[in-house]
Amino acid sequence: MKTVAFHTLGCKLNFAETSTLGRMLEAEGYQVFRRMDEAVADVYVINTCSVTEQADKECRQIIRRIKRMAPESVVVVTGCYAQLRPQEIAAIEGVNLVLGAAEKFRLAAHLQQIEQSTRRICSCEVEEVKDFHSAYSLHDRTRTFLKVQDGCDYHCSFCTIPQARGKSRSNTIASVLEEARQIAAAGVKEIVLTGVNLGDFGKTDPNQHTHQESLLELMQALDTVEGIERFRISSIEPNLLTKDIIRFVAQSSRWMPHFHIPLQSGSNRILGLMRRRYRRELYAEKVHTILEHIPDCAIGVDVIVGFPTETDEDFQQTVDFLQSLPVAYLHVFTYSERAHTAALSLKPSVPLAVRHQRNEILRQLSAAKHQAFVQRFVGTIRPVLFEASVKPASQPGHSAIMEGYTDNYIRVQAPYRESWINRIIDWTIE
Incomplete structure (x- = not known):
């Protein structure tokens, strides 16, 4: 029986697709390892992201680690990075197969034809x-x-x-x-x-x-x-x-009662340059409408810092806007130059040190927002769906810890009880 191990980079959509690819290969007789470090495998499949330069870099590092660990293995790279830069990936030492967006779900058929010494690109124009x-x-x-x-x-x-x-x-x-x-x-x-x-x-x-x-x-x-x-x-x-x-x-x-709504910037000027299809006024209206109908709702926000031409004033508008909104948490991204995007033509670019500084400011704001959101519910009872994952006890003599989420997305820890796994339990927020 051939073995295959998966590694996923990026969004939850990628994780869903990797899981499905794994089930497809199991149906073809493969033994599937869900983690790359679970065991040495015959085939390694990396499902990539390409939202940032860091994601590309991480993919290259993983390929090198695989070839040190399992030099005779077949390495397959698929996902967004594979569609955008197939030739670049194929040139990495140790890559055997590059599958673009149209070929990803034909993985089993491609593996039947591939050998360890082969190097192939199976991609197409994105219009196809x-x-x-x-x-x-x-x-x-x-x-x-x-x-x-x-x-x-x-x-x-x-x-x-x-x-x-x-x-x-x-x-x-x-x-x-x-x-x-x-x-x-x-x-x-x-x-x-x-x-x-x-x-x-x-x-x-x-x-x-x-x-x-x-x-x-x-x-x-x-x-x-x-x-x-x-x-x-x-x-x-x-x-x-x-x-x-x-x-x-x-x-x-x-x-x-939980929405995650991308904002990206609190500056209307920057939103226009980003080609977003709304302005901050509409965003604020949506947030207030949600809380009017669902007062306990958790609202998460995506924000990008350091977009080209973003001035101190633009960034301060973002900070002030987010401070004014009753949201629960932020996901903060540092702008990363991406090939063939319109933003590359915008000048001046924001220095990397300034981008990282702005990222840290918003991360601190996110922590304060989340703390304030959780504090609202201390002493109240919320339904929590507990998960199977277990964290070891922090000290000898203490119980292991299990975790779960409330309906409005507050992460809760509780002493481990096997009978609570995959059950919804009424829990008092502490």
């Missing part, structure tokens, strides 16, 4: 990437990331994702419901919907601009699936988060 391939993660049997949409028709000036994943396209509601039932049958309690531009769900043909179905219709349909106790949206653009979606989450007992 038209099919939707469903995927979902199924590891700890507690929470699943279910891919329902792929690709993006937005062309933000900093982003390579449309070049890496193609045009927006979606699964159908009927197919998603069938997958949700399969996930429920596996005992999973929570499904997180994921995609590149989730709010654009409904385009089943990337060549058409009309939506046959909508994200709200999908959410309403999923609300009827038996066996799943919780649903979440992974991330949604503010201009696509409608009042109807907010109202639906507010009245549903199974859609969790």
Whole structure:
């Protein structure tokens, strides 16, 4: 029996796809290692990200580590980096197979033809990437990331994702419901919907601009699936988060009070240069509408610092805007130059030291925001879904620790009890 090990870089969408690739290879008779360091394998598959230069660099480091550990192994690189720079990856010593976006889900067929001494690139122009391939993660049997949409028709000036994943396209509601039932049958309690531009769900043909179905219709349909106790949206653009979606989450007992909404900048000038499809006023309106209908809701925010031409004044506008918003946490990204993006033509660029300084300022703001959010609920009882992962006791004589999330995304630790794994327990926040 051949063995294969996976390593995933990047977003939850990539993790969902890696999990699905693993199940596909298991069906072909492979023994699958979910972690690269689990054992020496015959084949290593790296599912890559290319959002930042650091992600590219990490991929190259992993390849070198694999070849030191298992010099006779076959190394396959797929994902966004593989689609964007296939020749660059193929030139790395030790890489045998590079699979672009259209070939990723034909991994098993490609492995049947590959040998250790072979070096092949199987890629295409991104315009040819038209099919939707469903995927979902199924590891700890507690929470699943279910891919329902792929690709993006937005062309933000900093982003390579449309070049890496193609045009927006979606699964159908009927197919998603069938997958949700399969996930429920596996005992999973929570499904997180994921995609590149989730709010654009409904385009089943990337060549058409009309939506046959909508994200709200999908959410309403999923609300009827038996066996799943919780649903979440992974991330949604503010201009696509409608009042109807907010109202639906507010009245549903199974859609969790939690939204993650990219902002990227609190400066309207920078938002314009980023080619974002909203301004800060609309973003603030969405946040206040959510909290009007769902007062306990956790709202997460993506922010980019150091975008070209971002002045001290622009950055201060971002800081002031975020301070004024009752959000729960921030995901802070330092701008990274990406080839073939419009932002490269914008001058002047922000010095790296300034970018890192601004990143640290927002990280500290995020910590303060999160502390204030959690403090609101100290002494209250929230439902917590506990996970299977166990942390060792911090001191001799103490219990091991288990973790879980409240409905509004507060991470909770509790003394380990095996009977609580994958159960929702009412817990007093301390």
